[in-house]
Amino acid sequence: MGDIAAACDAPPAPQMTKESNLFMRIAVHPDGTVTRPEVLLLPPSSSSSSACAVLSRDVPLDASLGTYLRLFLPDPAPPRRLPVVLYFHGGGFVLFSPATAFYHAHCQAMAAALPGLVASLHYRLAPERRLPAAYDDAASALAWFRAADDPWVAAHGDLSRCYLMGSSSGGNMAFFAGLRASRALDLSPAAVPVRVRGLLLHQPYLGGVARTPSEARSEDDAMLPLEANDKLWSLALPEGADRDHEFCNPVKAMPPEVLAGLPRCLVTGNRDDPLIDRQREFARWLRDQGGVEVVVKTDHAGSHASELFVPERAEELFAAMREFVFA
Template identity: 30%
Template structure:
């Protein structure tokens, strides 16, 4: 291979990743791995589990260990899907490990952070398939006979939540729709939390800033992750085109948007779609002023990030 060609960029999705003309993929962040441990500051312990040896899908599990030892009551179960444009990030990098540790401590929940396969090596819809397979693996614990003792002993399957940020929020939504449509015996999905969800469409919606660069970039990432997609109105990226939207299998939805995020209006639009559908649940939108996309991960100790964390924790404990 010509060395000059190997250094020539074919597609640049900075700050996510770069694709070189020789086919090499360079991920620009989220490639680090934080070891499993018991965090002394939060009292949260984590461990990793293989969901499928065949596909390589895995997860990182979290429990608020210091609270569990003093209270035998089972805790709400949070299934989390990380963001990164379907192409980068993992439950094991500091970005997501630190966030889940903090959220589990604040909300007092058990969490499963799913490591689905990523594009472009594993193009969509494989990430959705992996995410659904992870739910089947979680479901295998409802009788207390699954492979992971933490889920057998501590997870309350009557209080299950899905959550995610950006592309992960998109996945969380579709897992809730699929659950509502197909069912998942023994799993009672109380709510979903969509943080800065990555939804899109071929036409600008009311209130959406029609910036050519933003539109081109949002659609380019989608087509890159899903080469066989029908486009920006594919029902997987545009919930307004999904005839199964009203089948969403959760009672409550929390949509989190950021004022300066190019995807902000898509979150509001999604909430309107749900309200106008035959879904019948309760949807709430919380907007963080003067903030951009996934700001809470980039600056987790900022005032707005802390406020958002508290709001999500409250949502998870609303029925307790």
């Protein structure tokens, strides 16, 4: 399985510097609106290629909000039912979509490598729609599966093995979506039972007012420089909130009792990520304060988001996912 990520045409690693960083190129205007840098977008793939045997298609979620899901299915689909992964992309809550080239390729590779039915959510972005708008869209996406009227889900998905997965800000979203799911009561007897078996939290985007050592060292980080990190949180958090708000710093702002009922979690991260101190602290909080079953793999090599561009980093992540999902 080691060549899956390469076979699915992961985009080449950009020659990233602080100056060329996409987050640094977000222009914030005096009226609070932003202009985003342009990125390559890809359509869904109605037929699989020799490079990556995965089909994809878009399905609407809420037309009034402009949200949708991009589904990824191995082709041919295995004869057995596949675990379902609801995926939330990164971008600091401000950038990107399932159609962004590197997230499209990443979800293709994930569907093939697991294998699984992957659904990547196009959620509302900040600052036009600040948090918790993205969390609301994540909850709507999970509710969509309970309708179970999609042919791919009906024919190939095992909704008794559903996983919430996210990277960076998407990892943050997966955590909060998991909290909501653990508290929700399905009162509709006609609903299809959806069992969230676990949360796959890759390099979850977390913060706080006080700097951690890894954050303090990140002023010139190529993938997530400190200035960009500050900018993203200022655009994403509710108006007037500081970075000790629970959406940013749950370890400080949330009582551990809220973790009751949370399913098992996989927390993964890379050693050179400016957020690595937060991620390790978060994993300890889940396990030691919340009593959550946690698998921690936060010693992988690489920078923030390196799995999007480096096939070896992607395969390490997929291997950890397979071990967690099929344990």
